[in-house]
Amino acid sequence: MPTHALQDAVSSEGTAIGGPLTRRRFLTYVVAAPVLTVAASSAADLMVPGKAYAVVPSPPQLENLADLGDVMVAATKQAQDLLVLEVTTDNRVVFRVPRAEVGQGITTALAIVVADEIDARLKDVDVPLEDARQDLGTAQSTGGSSSVRSLWDPVRSVAAEARARLVTVAAERWDVPARTLTTRDTAVWAPDGRSATYGSLTEAAAQVRIPAVSTDPKSASEFRLIGTATPRIDARSIVTGSAKYALDIEVPDALPTVVVRPPTIKGKVKSYDASAALKMPGVVAVTELPSGVAVTAKTFDQALKAKSAVQVTWGSGSVDGVSDADIRARLTTAIPPMTPAPPLTQRVDATFEFAFVNHAPMEVGSAVADVRSESAEVWVATKSPTGAQSAVGDAVGLSADQVTLHVIRGGGSFGRRIYHEPAVEAARVSDAIKQPVKLMWTRNDDMRHGRVRPRSHHQLRAVYAGGDVLSYEHRMSSVEMDLGSGTGQALIDAGYVNPTIGTAFFNISQSCPYNFGPIIESLTEVSYDMPTASWRSVYSGQARAAEEIIVDEIARAMKADEVATRRKFLKTDKACAVLDKVATEGRWGRTMPSKTAQGVALHAEYRSIAACLVEIDCTGDKPRVTKAVMALDVGRQVNPSGLRAQAIGSLMDGISTVLLAGNHLDDGAFREGSYSDFKYARQADAPLECDVHLVGGTGKPGGVGELSIPAAAGAVANAYARATGTKPRKFPINF
Amino acid sequence: MPKYAFKLNGKNVSVEAPADMPLLWVLRDLLGVTGPKYGCGVGVCRACTCHVNGSAVQVCTLTAADVVGKTVTTIEGLAPTGGLHPVQQAWIDEDVAQCGFCQPGQIMQAAALLKSKPSPSDADIDQIMNVCRCGTYCRIRKAIKRAATKK
Numbered sequence: 114m115p116t117h118a119l120q121d122a123v124s125s126e127g128t129a130i131g132g133p134l135t136r137r138r139f140l141t142y143v144v145a146a147p148v149l150t151v152a153a154s155s156a157a158d159l160m161v162p163g164k165a166y167a168v169v170p171s172p173p174q175l176e177n178l179a180d181l182g183d184v185m186v187a188a189t190k191q192a193q194d195l196l197v198l199e200v201t202t203d204n205r206v207v208f209r210v211p212r213a214e215v216g217q218g219i220t221t222a223l224a225i226v227v228a229d230e231i232d233a234r235l236k237d238v239d240v241p242l243e244d245a246r247q248d249l250g251t252a253q254s255t256g257g258s259s260s261v262r263s264l265w266d267p268v269r270s271v272a273a274e275a276r277a278r279l280v281t282v283a284a285e286r287w288d289v290p291a292r293t294l295t296t297r298d299t300a301v302w303a304p305d306g307r308s309a310t311y312g313s314l315t316e317a318a319a320q321v322r323i324p325a326v327s328t329d330p331k332s333a334s335e336f337r338l339i340g341t342a343t344p345r346i347d348a349r350s351i352v353t354g355s356a357k358y359a360l361d362i363e364v365p366d367a368l369p370t371v372v373v374r375p376p377t378i379k380g381k382v383k384s385y386d387a388s389a390a391l392k393m394p395g396v397v398a399v400t401e402l403p404s405g406v407a408v409t410a411k412t413f414d415q416a417l418k419a420k421s422a423v424q425v426t427w428g429s430g431s432v433d434g435v436s437d438a439d440i441r442a443r444l445t446t447a448i449p450p451m452t453p454a455p456p457l458t459q460r461v462d463a464t465f466e467f468a469f470v471n472h473a474p475m476e477v478g479s480a481v482a483d484v485r486s487e488s489a490e491v492w493v494a495t496k497s498p499t500g501a502q503s504a505v506g507d508a509v510g511l512s513a514d515q516v517t518l519h520v521i522r523g524g525g526s527f528g529r530r531i532y533h534e535p536a537v538e539a540a541r542v543s544d545a546i547k548q549p550v551k552l553m554w555t556r557n558d559d560m561r562h563g564r565v566r567p568r569s570h571h572q573l574r575a576v577y578a579g580g581d582v583l584s585y586e587h588r589m590s591s592v593e594m595d596l597g598s599g600t601g602q603a604l605i606d607a608g609y610v611n612p613t614i615g616t617a618f619f620n621i622s623q624s625c626p627y628n629f630g631p632i633i634e635s636l637t638e639v640s641y642d643m644p645t646a647s648w649r650s651v652y653s654g655q656a657r658a659a660e661e662i663i664v665d666e667i668a669r670a671m672k673a674d675e676v677a678t679r680r681k682f683l684k685t686d687k688a689c690a691v692l693d694k695v696a697t698e699g700r701w702g703r704t705m706p707s708k709t710a711q712g713v714a715l716h717a718e719y720r721s722i723a724a725c726l727v728e729i730d731c732t733g734d735k736p737r738v739t740k741a742v743m744a745l746d747v748g749r750q751v752n753p754s755g756l757r758a759q760a761i762g763s764l765m766d767g768i769s770t771v772l773l774a775g776n777h778l779d780d781g782a783f784r785e786g787s788y789s790d791f792k793y794a795r796q797a798d799a800p801l802e803c804d805v806h807l808v809g810g811t812g813k814p815g816g817v818g819e820l821s822i823p824a825a826a827g828a829v830a831n832a833y834a835r836a837t838g839t840k841p842r843k844f845p846i847n848f
Numbered sequence: 849m850p851k852y853a854f855k856l857n858g859k860n861v862s863v864e865a866p867a868d869m870p871l872l873w874v875l876r877d878l879l880g881v882t883g884p885k886y887g888c889g890v891g892v893c894r895a896c897t898c899h900v901n902g903s904a905v906q907v908c909t910l911t912a913a914d915v916v917g918k919t920v921t922t923i924e925g926l927a928p929t930g931g932l933h934p935v936q937q938a939w940i941d942e943d944v945a946q947c948g949f950c951q952p953g954q955i956m957q958a959a960a961l962l963k964s965k966p967s968p969s970d971a972d973i974d975q976i977m978n979v980c981r982c983g984t985y986c987r988i989r990k991a992i993k994r995a996a997t998k999k
Contacts, residue, residue: 216947216982344943351948352936352955354883354923361882369877394866412877413886414869475887475895475949475981524885524949525981556888754943758984762946765983788979789892797974799985 168682169581169630176624182719182816184607184621185251185259189267192252196264198227198271200279204299204312206233208268209243213255213496215474215526216762217818218755221346222261223268225752229338230272230330232296233311235346245498245518251603255496256531256647258719258816261751265814269330277324282317283309284325291325333749333811340810342754347522359479359492359521360551367481367549368397369413370542373406373423374562377430377781378643382406390422398546399423404534404562407542409550417555431642433781437568440592440641440778441466444570447590447637451574458578461670463663465573466843467655468775469565469592469783470648473791476524477559482539483549484509489516493536494523500602501533508537509544527649527766529564532595560791561783565776566648567592571659575629575667582667582682585629589619589656593638595645613638619652625660626717627682649766650819653718654826655844658771661714661827662841665834675831676701676713687809688717691724691744694806699726699742708732709739712832716823719816721747725764725824727800729832735847736833738768740802743824746809747817757805760821764803767825769794772833775845792847852912856881857925863912871907871915872896875922883923883952887979894978897953898922904960923952926959935959938995946982954978958992967996 192211199207208227214220224238246253252263276296283301284291286309294301300308350356375381385406387399395415400407406423410416454460480493482505489511495501495518502518505511523530539552554563569591576584594615596604604614604621619636636652648654668678676696683689692715695701701711708731715724728740743760750756773792777784785791830841853862856879865874870889875881875898884907887895891909898907899921900914907920927933932940935958945951957978965972973989980988 216945216949218946342943344940345945347948348940348943348945349932351945351951352923352932352939353927354952356948357882358885358949360876360886363880412869412873414866414873414877417889473981475885475893475947475979477886523947525947527981553886556890556893758943758946758987761986762983765985769983787888787890787892789890793979793981794983794985795979796976796985796988799983799989801970801989803986 168628169583170628171625171630171632171684174624174632174634175620176622176718180621180719181257181604181618182259182262184603185254185257186263188250188603188606189252189263192249195246195248195252196267196271198275200275200311200315200318202312202315204237204310205239206231206237206299206311207239207241210240211243211246211249211253212260212264213494213520213523213526213530214242215494215496215523215530218345218752218758219255219260221343222751222755223264224346225338225343226265226268227272229336230269231276233299235338235343237299240346242520242522244520245502245516247499247502247513250499251606253498254603258818258820261814262720262816273330274324274328275318277326277328278318278321279311279314281321281325282314286317340750340753343752344754356522358476358524359481359494360553362481362492362521364481364483364492364549364551367483367551368409368411369416370407370409370539370550370552371413371416371420371555372402372404372538372552372558373408373420373425374558375405375427375430377433378562378783379431381428383426383428385426386424389424390419393419393422400542400545402538402541404538407538407552409542409546413553430781432778435641435778435781437778440568441570443639444568444590444592447639448570448572448588449635449637451572451588452584452586452633454574454576458576458583459670460577461575461663461666463573463659463666463840464842465571465655465659465662467569467770468845468848469568469778470770470774471560471563471565471776471785471791472527472529472646472648473559473788473793474523474525474527474529477556478535478554478563479552480535480539481549481551482536482543484540484543487515489540491516491518491536491540492521493518493533494521494526494530495533495536496526496530497533501536504533504537505540509540528647532564532646556788557786560776560786562644564595564644564646566654567594567645569655571656573659573663575663577667577671580671582627582629584631585625586633587656587660588635588637589652590637590639591615591652592643592645593640594618594647596647622652622718623656626684626688626715627664627679628684629682650822653716653819653823654770657716657823658714658826658830661716661823662830662834665831666840674702679713679715687746688715688722690808691715691722691746694744694808695724695726695742698744698804698806701726708836710832710835712828712830712835714824714827714831716820716827719820721745721815721817721820723760723821723824725767725821725828727828727832729829729836731833731836736772736836737798738800738829738832741800742804742806743821744806744808745817745820747807747820748809748812748815750807750810751814753807756807756817759817760805761803763819763821764825765794765799766822767829768798771826771829771844772847773798773845775848850913852916854915854917855919857921865912867913868911871910871912874912875907881922881924885949885952887950893950894957895950895953897956897978899956899960902960902963904957923956926956933959934998935962935991935995938991938998942987942991942994944984944987944991946984950978950980954980954988958988958995962992962996968992
């Protein structure tokens with residue numbers, strides 16, 4: 114029988130809110146006075162050429178003090194006593210993961226942490242995804258590259274507590290001092306060679322009141338698996354095709370369903386005629402939804418064919434008549450006037466634009482739902498399970514507690530699965546037709562009605578004199594970002610709304626890693642009623658990439674080397690070490706043929722640092738990144754293979770968003786419809802060589818999933834600029 | 849409804865389906881074979897890549913009628929039961945997969961490539977058009993080269 118060995122132990126530690134309380138007070142203060150109001154005028158005396166300072170120090174920015182990850186750490190800590198690790202009688206160590214697995218490798222990373230701390234074999238550890246639990250709230254959200262950061266302490270605590278209890282029971286059973294026993298391979302061992310599996314001890318361990326040995330987690334010197342490169346624990350199921358995504362799950366009698374969607378964004382159904390569709394083979398039902406008209410049939414083929422036969426008269430959409438040029442004009446005027454440069458100084462000015470970008474995960478939006486009169490069951494890949502659970506309940510007139518929501522592995526997310534429209538649509542259809550349904554968005558649906566990284570506009574100004582940057586200003590304007598019910602809700606809970614969640618997110622995610630004197634960074638959001646979203650690395654993908662481009666331009670304006678300039682102004686030695694690693698390993702400054710060049714960039718966020726050096730070849734029809742060298746300092750490294758995988762994927766996001774992939778808005782509708790015109794990188798766009806170096810490695814783990822995108826994007830843009838002698842300003846460059 | 853017979857993963861199957869039903873849905877909805885994935889439905893993303901008579905094809909662009917009397921192999925049938933094809937093993941060794949959704953198609957594409965070109969060049973590998981939105985391309989390239997040396 115499974116036992117819940119840990120409940121007492123964890124609650125005895127309490128929720129440890131002394132720390133978070135202090136931070137919360139701090140956060141409240143911050144809401145009242147955000148750091149981004151740092152006044153350039155107060156530092157006017159620094160703006161004198163030829164001053165004695167080596168560099169002009171910048172005051173700390175909000176991100177330096179508390180970032181989104183800290184908010185998620187605090188939220189998770191408060192839910193710590195709700196996280197349960199179980200040792201079963203058949204010797205399985207089970208930790209139900211309160212996060213989504215969408216390819217980022219969180220299940221493998223947590224299995225490693227659990228196995229290491231409890232001294233189990235990795236293959237004896239199960240890490241199923243936890244069903245939505247309202248008691249966990251936002252502590253069950255996945256986002257902000259915070260999963261390992263927020264679960265590192267709680268998971269090790271529960272595993273260490275479990276191990277101590279198992280040892281205690283074995284000592285009692287063998288009548289030997291507990292301190293003489295050791296643990297390995299999912300068993301307790303006595304000095305004489307006797308052993309007992311955890312499974313054989315687990316029932317008795319549940320009765321232990323006071324463990325006889327320390328319940329402290331291991332020290333770093335004792336780690337066996339943490340820090341060792343380990344392939345994904347689900348690799349075999351993936352390569353054999355047995356890994357199940359939402360639409361692969363066998364839910365008896367679940368009927369394939371697709372949705373006829375409007376020609377423009379958020380267009381509404383005025384009327385429809387489904388009589389022809391209903392006569393087609395296999396068609397079971399046609400259901401009107403707020404988002405369109407759903408067609409349910411016995412196969413997806415039948416549903417897709419019948420979809421084209423539904424005649425819909427559409428009302429207007431929410432942004433009909435609006436195109437990229439209109440948004441561009443509003444974003445430009447939304448940027449406040451830049452601070453004038455003082456006399457006797459020089460400046461570098463730059464304006465950047467980034468297009469809308471669809472998340473385009475390989476698995477289209479999909480969900481399975483079975484709604485009954487008093488209950489509902491839903492299967493969906495979501496990063497906000499409790500938000501999805503509430504939304505499903507609201508849609509079909511049930512309370513959240515009446516909805517069982519299974520979190521299923523997702524075929525990619527990149528921010529997309531913070532939102533859960535397919536689950537709500539599937540539930541509405543199931544509720545209407547009284548049958549379970551499996552609902553799928555087509556790729557066209559995903560491209561034209563899915564969410565996008567908001568289009569953004571950036572005005573940057575660096576004022577310099579005598580080899581110093583005296584002040585630095587970055588004004589970003591962006592289409593308003595919908596931050597959803599996961600991390601967005603965590604920010605609301607923590608008291609951040611100023612004046613929009615988006616600007617609050619911007620404030621706690623943005624900081625300039627350079628000593629550029631007084632720094633002004635601000636975001637102005639422009640509201641459009643369209644489906645936007647955070648996109649992997651959120652604002653940093655554009656904002657920090659733009660900053661890395663202007664750092665290169667500052668260097669060239671000063672007739673200085675781009676790497677040397679970064680070294681000179683970087684705030685921390687840690688950042689310098691990461692930069693030095695790519696410069697050395699990538700042979701920065703080596704002689705390159707004409708129309709080819711190196712480019713470098715760096716990014717610090719999530720308590721981690723990434724640097725990227727790429728080589729680009731612009732001799733052919735289209736530019737190709739031929740080589741990449743990356744370096745990461747992410748603090749404690751749980752799984753080096755997974756860390757490198759995240760860096761490589763981020764590199765491809767950088768290459769794609771800078772060179773290739775974006776979405777045009779034409780008269781209220783997105784132009785691109787599939788991967789044929791949404792040009793995310795393919796094999797022929799990927800570098801032939803890509804090395805990821807891990808440096809540092811001490812302390813606690815930092816965040817990784819989104820870390821490398823700004824560095825990769827900046828490096829690609831900088832390499833392109835150096836290879837072509839141009840100043841790229843609009844991204845993607847080939848659009 | 850017409851009936852179509854072909855060999856699927858080593859077994860003879862016969863399936864009743866509309867003449868124009870894409871093979872992808874025949875496999876997934878009628879035969880319960882879910883390894884091939886829907887990613888676009890128009891042969892662009894290639895997440896549904898399978899082998900027909902040993903060649904890589906996108907089953908979303910074929911019909912059951914197209915494969916009558918032929919041998920269809922999906923990711924489930926690439927290796928003998930319980931075993932792994934060298935490409936699958938290389939995928940594990942290089943820790944290629946992230947979300948994994950495109951990988952059945954990538955593996956089938958790579959296995960077909962290695963069959964026709966046992967030592968593919970970088971230019972050959974560049975011809976692979978399968979989308980991997982997680983961006984695992986560098987590891988795919990390494991895994992193909994690893995599998996090539998093991999053969």
